Amino acid sequence: MFKYLVIVSPLGFLYGSAGAFLSPENLVGRSGAKFPPDAATLAGLFFSENKSQKFAPHETLKQELFVSGPFWANHGDVANFYVPLPRHRIIDNSKDDEWRLSPQRKWERDPQKLDIEAEYRWQSIDSWKRPNTADIRKNSEMSRAPWEYVSFLHPQMKLDERHVLDEDGLFLENAVQMDEDFCLVYLSTYALPDGWYRFGGEGHMVDIRCQEIASDSTIHQLLTTKIQKTCALLTPGVWGSNHLSYRYPKHSEFPKEGIKMLTDKPIPYRYRIGQRSTERGRLGRGRYAVPPGTVYVFKQPLDKTWWEFPEDWFPREGLPLKHLGCGLCLPVDIEGVA
Template identity: 55%
Template sequence: MFKYLITIKPLGFLYGSAGGFLSPENLVGRSRSKFPPDPATLSGLFFSTHYNDKKYKEEELRENLHIAGAFWAKENQYQFFYVPIPWTKIIDEKTTDEWLIKNNKWCREKPDLTPEYSWVKINQWNLSAQVIKGNKSIEKNPWKYVSVLHPKMKKDERHTEEGGLFLENAVQMEDDVCLVYLSTHELPDGWYRFGGENHLVEINTIPISENNPILKLLQQPITKTFALITSAVWGTNRLSFRYPQSESFPKVDKILTDKAIPYRYRAGGRMGRGRYGVSAGSVYVLSESMNKSWWDWDENWFPNEGYSLKKVGSGLCLPLEINGVN
């Protein structure tokens, strides 16, 4: 099980990807911006760091390292980090609503209400939308995108071409927040180059105490209903699905989700196959109880191109109470 919180505080900007596919919007700006960085980015940092300091052998990391995220937290409140709000809870500035199951169908009272908040404190996870709003335990994204012009460098020389500029989609986080990842291993505290553009960040490792209620929540078995707190990539090495295609996975009765998101990562110097994932916050209703926490799920449910995507937190989820489900 996860033993550490890895906090990442940018010392300036971080890189914000424009997404996995070209489009007319992408050619002139950003389209479907992707932030924060995937756990695979942090996984690569583990391998490069511990290859040099020899604290963990490569075989130990390859076999046992698990990372999940990304989440975020306010300064000095790291244990109560924010996770994506389940899609069953819709909260805007003035009111709330919730999806429930009635007559074997998804329904809600205010179909025109659109969510304005996307994050909830993990210790408020199973409370109603009205309660978590009253507790002020919800937040919007604590970052914004900033377009930055850079000189365009020549390939063989470290000086700019005449009049050459390129556009970077940088991300500016609020001063009092940091990214948070769950990890089975620790990183030495310090400053690191992190992300696609090697921006400078401060990293700290915080142990999770065994009696921490958050750890107990992560260990709680999934019954019939659950929600993803990270995006999920399931299927084979060639095909992606909305849920594991395995006889050992219970039948899925209902899903509440958004459109699929593009997913790709690099491992061992090679770019992994492009595929689609199910977005964080998606809600699943099963025909029968699974009675297993995510930690005990079969790694064969996840694509494995030399490195199981379960090891980078694919499909990490928490049990969720839904009205109308017994």
């Protein structure tokens, strides 16, 4: 079970995390955008810091470290962090709507609201079990992401002095700026000592502190509640083998018959394993994933928590992807599902 909230407060711009830099040869802008850093980034930090701080033997850490995220929160209420809004909920400033299942097990919604667009993609974890979308909007428990993408001129320094190159010394790069009142939040089975760390491929400086998850907290209660006929993903879901990805586990223990999904187009899921110092070097792993917010409805009860999902439901590349919080899901109420 996850024991800690890992709270990451960025210090300044997170350049590079917003995607490929801009140049005359690369005008695609944010096509490679990837923010916030995924759980694999945090796992890499744990293993890196463990070399010097030794809070667990390497093999023990490899077996027992589970991380998941990313989420975000207000510094004043970290325990009530924000998670992706399930796809059956559609909320904007003035209206709300929900998808439901008809008696024929078909997704349907109010035909008078077909033109509604979702303005919000996040909801607080404390509002997860609200009976309907209208209550979430009434209590203002939904939000937009507290970061924005900006572009700025980045200097390219001379090799032998701290001056910009005389020619082509500046290039335009994408960056992310996060509101200082907010922080990123991850779930973990281990805690990092509080302090400043380099975090992510660009080596950004961040302030990290950890907070124990209380047994009476909403997230603890949800994680220990068995999923019956409905659930929604909080993180990207990668199911299947090392060679093929599926929309749900192709496993004999998984109730595949009559499954219904409410989802969006697949998203890239990529991370690196290995060390720069080894002959093999770092190996990039990439595949498509089912996006966060995807809703699953089963014909037969699943009767498992995410913690009880077998590891062979997930690909294993370096670490089983379950250790990186892949496919973390929580039970959710859907109108029309008994």
